[in-house]
Amino acid sequence: MGEGTAQNGFAPGGMSDSQLEILLGRIGALPTLPATAARLLELAETADRDPQAAGQLDALLGADPAIAARLLGLAGARREDFARTVPAAIELLGRPAAVAAAVSLELLDATDADPTAGTGMDLRDFWRHCLGVAQAARKIARAARLDIEGDLAFAGGLLHDLGKLALAVTMPKSYRRAIEAAFLHKGNVAAYEQKILGVGHCVAGRRLAEQWRLPQAVQDVLWLHHQPLEAIPPAMPHRRLCAVVALADALCRRGRIGSAGNFAAPREIESLGETLGVAAGELDRIANELPAQTDRLAELLGLDRPAPPALVGQTLAAGKAVLARLVESLPLSAASAAPARAMNLLGEFFATISPHSTAPEMLPRIGRVLTGLGVVSAASPVAVYSLSEWDPEVLAAVLAPDGLQDWLRLDRRTDAPLSSVPPPSGEEALRLLLRDDSPLRRRLDLARCRHLPLVCAGRWVGGVLAAGTGEPSEGSRAVCAATASALAIMQGRCAAMRLGEQLAGASELLRDTHEALAESRTLAAMGEMAAGAAHEINNPLAVISGRAQLMRERGATDAEKKTWQLIADQAQRISDIITELMSYASPPKPNPEKLQLPQLLENAAKSFSSSEHPQAGRLAVDIHIEDVPPARADRSQMQAVLLELIANAASASREPLQVRLAAEDDPLNNAVLLTVADDGVGMDEKTLGNVFTPFFSVQEAGRRRGLGLPTVKRLVENNGGRVWIRSKPGEGTKVYVQLPRWTDSE
Template sequence: MTPGGPEQSQPGGPHDRQIELILQRVDALPTLSPIAQRLLGAGSSDDFDIDEVSQLIESDPALTARILAMCRTADKGLGDRITTVRRAMVMLGIRAVRSAVLSVAVYDMMEGVAQRAHDDAAMRGIQSDAAFDRVGFWTHSLGVACAARLLAEKSGKKVDVSPDDAFVAGLLHDIGKLVLDVALPTAFVKVLMVAAQKRSAAAPIERMIIGIDHHVAGKRAAERWGLPRVLQDVMWLHGQPFEALPDVPHRRLVALVSVAKAVCRGLHLGWSGEFDDARSADREAEKAGIDKRVIAEVVRLLPDAVAERRRIMGLGEEASPQLLLRSIFNANRELGRMNEAISRESAAAARSRAALDAVGAFLERVGSSTPLVGVFGLAASSASTALGGRAFAVVSQIDERSGWSLHRVSMDGRVVSSETIDPPAVLGGEPLADVLRGEGGAERAMSLLPWMADQIAEGADYRRVRAIPASPTPEGADGPGVLILHESAQAAKAPPREVLRALRSAWAQAIATVWARERSDRLGEELVEANRRLSEAQAKLTETESMARLGEMTAGAAHEMNNPLTIISGRAQMLRRKLRDAE
């Protein structure tokens, strides 16, 4: 990822197309005035006629007055001797006049665009000014510009940066934020709200919500306006650690603007649009090779410089003491936001502790011999303890072949009664475990409340009842469907998410473990019974085989005895006849 640039996606993908559409809106911004463009096209005094350009500037009296005021501010030693634009060019140099013209031209153009965008947004019901403080933004930008100029002046050849270049770079360093606010007001309002809530820098939230950040938007706008490469890189690279900056000729200027921004954020000067902790100006200065004593001097001189520049730029008459009071107010407001964030984090930590305590208490009560229905009751009891109110019943379905059961639960976790109930017809026979599984399980569980109100005569106020899934939830996981009915102390009050997530995880794990144990026990019992039946069958088979063999032996013996008996019988009959004849 390039410095300050958006995260990359697959070329040609939806993300790329969205970014391209955004950049097209940036490209649609107006261009700078002809005066500014003429000055930008001139690199030195040899490139244009001083009289021609001075006449061009002086054709706009209002612009001329502001340019001369800025030039007098740039060099107080000359003072009232700077009475014409031509004299300003001769005495201060083309660079100083060009810096003043650029500053005024960009400010006037962007303010005009921003005001039109604000009016358009207001007509559509979008209150963008509630999030983006334009006066505070320009005050902060002027503060960075003045601080950068003072740093360049006081550091001299040690940083080797032109004070005029430093001023313009400081003024325009964050212009990308105003560009995004103008091009995408609704999205940028959301960026600022999320950044404030998360106590985050603006750039990562911009990339997450919009697709590009203000660094890229500012660079693209600067290219559109034809601003020098040095200003484009300041917009793109400022805020990067000094050691991470590329080795370019204006590396010192980029670092100088970053230090100036750290100074202004430390003083809470204006509105920066950043909500993370400001970097230490002393540490940033040390990395950039700037003496800490220079920082102290800049901090002392900065309020007066900013107050004068605000007056010239038309941001209002505000003396240095008033500016300091506003900075103190901003610091107190920032402190208030920090205290709110600390309070939120403390509340979240307290909820996490409560979740851990509830999970620990629940797991301690689940013993190795606790039956599955007993775990249902203990889960309901832990819900009552951790979430307040009372969990009065549990609905369960052990497996797909089983019916639905209703277990009424006391506050101490005892299951006082269990009964079979008919499942809701709207589910069409879908198992309860499948109903509660997946991302939409909690919503589907809540949709069953009207049916439960008809089925369960418990006297609960169903405006306060939540149906909390307690089943093993991963796709493909085996286990019963379990639903805890919890009545909160206040109507429609959702339990803390962290507490509920931890509890549901503990309930599901315990239920899955006990269910698997009981199923294993049942399978063992079934296996023993099957073995007993097999033994009985084998014994009967052995007896049958013995009787069959005995029958075969008897038949054989009878056959063997039958022949001699036949002979004996025949002989006896013959003897009987002979005896009868002899008589």
């Protein structure tokens, strides 16, 4: 890309459609791992004479996400045939061509020293995740007795996260940040892709799949695999496949097979299994077999082999040689055909427009057809731009006389959407689109430049800037009108696509809201029950405790008195549990105020040390506070939350007791982050998964009632925050409390 356009510095939260399309258009293919490519060449050499090697080779071609995407794309570019699965694609292309296509992929420089080289994520973990999901999807499709080909489910699973690879390759630094943020917040990287990169992997994957003409089934999986099944319209032919892949993804995340940046706990495994008709027992069986099967596939791809730099070089050279031999023989997309004679240009232009055309594809073609037909001169640069209501960016394809093309960002010097402005005259258009210092002014000789607006149905959809003076001829106007309609149709389709993507995003949000609502209803019902129970149970407890107290007074010996006191105390203890349960299920409404975190932490630490905790005397509380904005939360509830967390940390701590409190800014979420950490015994995965469940406690019986952390969660969530825990056995525990920032408008 040329000057003026951003490469990796897209503003967070706002990548425009054209930027995304251009970015993805630059990826000819996704890279694969050097070890895999080496393994491929090794097998290809013997495949002719060794049927076993041939079988392994086919399996390898189908098991690498980058290679599989490449093969399906190539098969899709051959319009006369059709292949939905990798085996079908290999048959269609022929094995030598398939191998050539595979080795022509770029290699990731994934040496052992840095498994994330060149991307934002751990590639071996990512590959393993794809393999696991592919394998699980195949098994689930079979177990569900759905009419879904096993190989198709496999391909869907293998390729479902292609969008992540695409984003990681094109914007490695930003992607690393997104993964790190997801890890810190124990969330899904998808949420941070949108915030940091301005686009999520589902949308990126879908757009890429469309550009590459991957099979429709794969395209649907790429962008709908995070959708709840109910949200996908029954008319979508591949909705069940999407659900199969979603379930496979959840199984792999639960079983920790590889990782693709989603650190949130998988949910609804059982219910999704039930919807698809797979019994829980069957799912467990699939899950149990999964690690070993994934290992076998990983071995086939050479995933665990070291790839020394020398091997990388050799593989690259060998791959290029094979590619050179085959580059001519491959029937690639019609887009690569050389321009025919001028008279055929218009026909050719329309022939290359397909339902999948995007602005970055179409704008240079419009430029070429206009220069080819002599509407504008090809002797100096030509700039073609597209205007649409939904895309705030105005990008122009600039064609140089030597055939090279690059992209420039134009300006919008009016608040009104340009597409709603009546098509302006040449000078007016230049005033609206070009700043005085616009680089395009240097490229085009504006004094001798002509602006041809592209107008369709009275709407200004784009235009051309090129050398030339005087009024355009009748013929030129007709050509402009024809290209304008094509552009308008493309814009309309993109708008519809974007709308679909936004709707999909909305329905995901809706599911989350729905789940939260269901949980709060359950808790409200529980609160009512606990309130009723409190009355019913506390009465007999009062009688037991009261009678025991009377008996204690009349007790003859100390031992007798002690026993009666014990009965009274235990009655009191039951009552306390009920009270706690009630305050867990229906906590008082928060009364949010502006909280200065240093003060909050210091007060909590102080009141903990002065409270009656026996260890408190020896407790060292270490407060670390970054420069953080104030939070918006209920003071006494947050005080209670911190006291509970400090007490937990202290009781898990070994000598000498040490608890660290910290506060930091969390600008990505417009929040602040409090942490309470200890160097204590830590927790295993299973305990960690249950800490927020009422009455789940691993501490000695009688010490704590198991409602502390669940109540913490309730209080924090009632204050609009989130709480999560990171811990490993023997390595201590760190609890994170995220609270909304105070905004001064309140």
